[in-house]
Amino acid sequence: MQTDTLHRFLIESANVRGEWIHLDDTWQHMLDCADYPASIKKVLGEALAATLLLSASLKYKGTLSLQINGTGAANLLLIQATSTGTVRGLARWKEEPKGDQLSDIFKTGNLAITIEPSDGGERYQGIVELQAESLEATLTEYFQQSEQLSTRLWLACNDQSASGLLLQCLPEENDDENEGWQRTVLLAETVKPEELLDLDVEDILHRLFHEEDVRLYTGDPLNFQCSCSQEKVEAMVVSLGQDEADALLQKQGEIAISCEFCNRHYQLDPIDVQQLFSEELSSDLSDNKKMVH
Ligand SMILES: [Zn+2]
Structure with a gap:
């Protein structure tokens, strides 16, 4: 079969x-x-x-x-x-x-x-x-x-x-x-x-x-095959903005997301989240630099 x-x-x-x-x-x-x-x-x-x-x-x-x-x-x-x-x-x-x-x-x-x-x-x-x-x-x-x-x-x-x-x-x-x-x-x-x-x-x-x-x-x-990924979850957290992400961290201690399609769990602790936003900031800065020069 x-x-x-x-x-x-x-x-x-x-x-x-x-x-x-x-x-x-x-x-x-x-x-x-x-x-x-x-x-x-x-x-x-x-x-x-x-x-x-x-x-x-x-x-x-x-x-x-x-x-x-x-x-x-x-x-x-x-x-x-x-x-x-x-x-x-x-x-x-x-x-x-x-x-x-x-x-x-x-x-x-x-x-x-x-x-x-x-x-x-x-x-x-x-x-x-x-x-x-x-x-x-x-x-x-x-x-x-x-x-x-x-x-x-x-x-x-x-x-x-x-x-x-x-x-x-x-x-x-x-x-x-x-x-x-x-x-x-x-x-x-x-x-x-x-x-x-x-x-x-x-x-x-x-x-x-x-x-x-x-x-x-x-x-x-x-x-x-599920199309979810760590990168997509991170991009979603970034799109929430830092204030909302911080509020979630304060309430839950971490940001936990489960994919409804495949049941995979994604967790971001405060350090992960901080890193996301500092990466975001530095890539913004380098974009700006590119624009300036
Ligand atoms: Zn999934």
């Missing part, structure tokens, strides 16, 4: 492309960061698989995020993936949801897909209202509203793994009425969550599309 891999495939007999994803370590890493209630855990794992499937289906360089804002037991779910195959994510909740449906977890709200190009290109954002039943239904609605290629996703998640399957019309064949598209979607709709979670890519493609001509490509590895 390949773990933490994304495979692309092409159903040549139907002019449909696809992706299959399976995550173990990345998913475990995300679960280590917070003790999520079961229903939130499920939607977080599904969102993780969906974001990476989506990221792999698009040509971009930068960050793609999937964000759900809600008004219920949970109010935020955020997954950030990069075009280099790394990902991180979290959810915030106030109380345990009373059911498994999206409306039980978030009540009402929306889902936003945002692409921030790293090369300074234009930012893209698409927003769709949450559908009551599931993330799958919400993403189906998203693809219908955004004038993109016909796309469908199937997602599954348990305590060990998060998995998913994506089908998309080829650009030259993009038409919902397309017979090949309709046929492969009907076949994919027979997939059971346990098959998505337990079968490897060859077996699942055989199970669903054995009457089609399928070409499977080699897999791409994926991993959990």
Whole structure:
């Protein structure tokens, strides 16, 4: 069984492309960061698989995020993936949801897909209202509203793994009425969550599309990676200004910051903080000197 891999495939007999994803370590890493209630855990794992499937289906360089804002037991779910195959994510909740449906977890709200190009290109954002039943239904609605290629996703998640399957019309064949598209979607709709979670890519493609001509490509590895760092934390403390930093030190004895994505702890004691601001001062002075001369 390949773990933490994304495979692309092409159903040549139907002019449909696809992706299959399976995550173990990345998913475990995300679960280590917070003790999520079961229903939130499920939607977080599904969102993780969906974001990476989506990221792999698009040509971009930068960050793609999937964000759900809600008004219920949970109010935020955020997954950030990069075009280099790394990902991180979290959810915030106030109380345990009373059911498994999206409306039980978030009540009402929306889902936003945002692409921030790293090369300074234009930012893209698409927003769709949450559908009551599931993330799958919400993403189906998203693809219908955004004038993109016909796309469908199937997602599954348990305590060990998060998995998913994506089908998309080829650009030259993009038409919902397309017979090949309709046929492969009907076949994919027979997939059971346990098959998505337990079968490897060859077996699942055989199970669903054995009457089609399928070409499977080699897999791409994926991993959990947080973009937080000591430098970013220091820059944040500097941006607070010396007065506010001193006030925090006086109250707490040190400045302690935990990253919500990866659970890493950063601590700055009074000497660290003093050094930060004196470095800041001396670099200001040297900038001034450069300007003078
Ligand atoms: Zn982090």
